[in-house]
Amino acid sequence: HIIREFSQVYESFMQAPHNQRKKMNENFIDLAQLPRFTANILIQGYPIEILDGDASHVPTVWLSQVFHELKARLGNKCMYIVSILGVQSSGKSTLLNTMFGLHFAVSAGRCTKGIFMQMIPVAADVVDVLGYEYLVVLDTEGLRAPELDNETSRFHDNELATFAIGLSHLTIINIMGETPTEMQDILPIA
Numbered sequence: 793h794i795i796r797e798f799s800q801v802y803e804s805f806m807q808a809p810h811n812q813r814k815k816m817n818e819n820f821i822d823l824a825q826l827p828r829f830t831a832n833i834l835i836q837g838y839p840i841e842i843l844d845g846d847a848s849h850v851p852t853v854w855l856s857q858v859f860h861e862l863k864a865r866l867g868n869k870c871m872y873i874v875s876i877l878g879v880q881s882s883g884k885s886t887l888l889n890t891m892f893g894l895h896f897a898v899s900a901g902r903c904t905k906g907i908f909m910q911m912i913p914v915a916a917d918v919v920d921v922l923g924y925e926y927l928v929v930l931d932t933e934g935l936r937a938p939e940l941d942n943e944t945s946r947f948h949d950n951e952l953a954t955f956a957i958g959l960s961h962l963t964i965i966n967i968m969g970e971t972p973t974e975m976q977d978i979l980p981i982a
Contacts, residue, residue, distance in 0.1 A: 842909045
């Protein structure tokens with residue numbers, strides 16, 4: 793979660809007065825370069841966290857600068873965003889890894905916290921057919937986590953589902969088993 797630490801340092805840095813930021817840059821590294829570094833990581837195909845699963849925090853200052861750097865590097869490339877939702881341990885990360893050849897962390901129990909984003913370049917010979925140059929995949933934390941109490945879980949699940957659905961062109965609903973009752977409670981609210 794080093795990228796999460798980058799985002800926190802960057803957001804704190806950006807809240808400091810200009811003269812303090814200048815002084816910090818003279819004495820340490822240029823912290824304003826962290827979003828560029830992170831944009832490069834995304835372009836190379838590594839995932840970054842866009843919603844902190846521990847605090848349900850979206851570092852908007854950080855992400856807007858990372859996306860600004862992505863636009864500077866990629867120009868006006870079209871992106872298609874796919875997210876996934878499902879109850880905890882239903883195989884969301886495994887499904888994305890299998891479908892798209894990714895390497896999201898997988899394990900039994902709660903392994904993904906928050907939302908992670910990964911970019912996949914589309915092969916040049918199918919760009920014209922698909923209409924986009926990058927596929928952006930959002931891997932989400934499992935809903936109905938037993939680690940959270942019912943009221944906290946319900947609020948957290950609705951917040952997570954709304955965020956993931958709102959960002960995506962397409963949301964995959966991964967239903968484990970034969971009855972979708974867990975998802976029926978969440979999706980009408982999202």
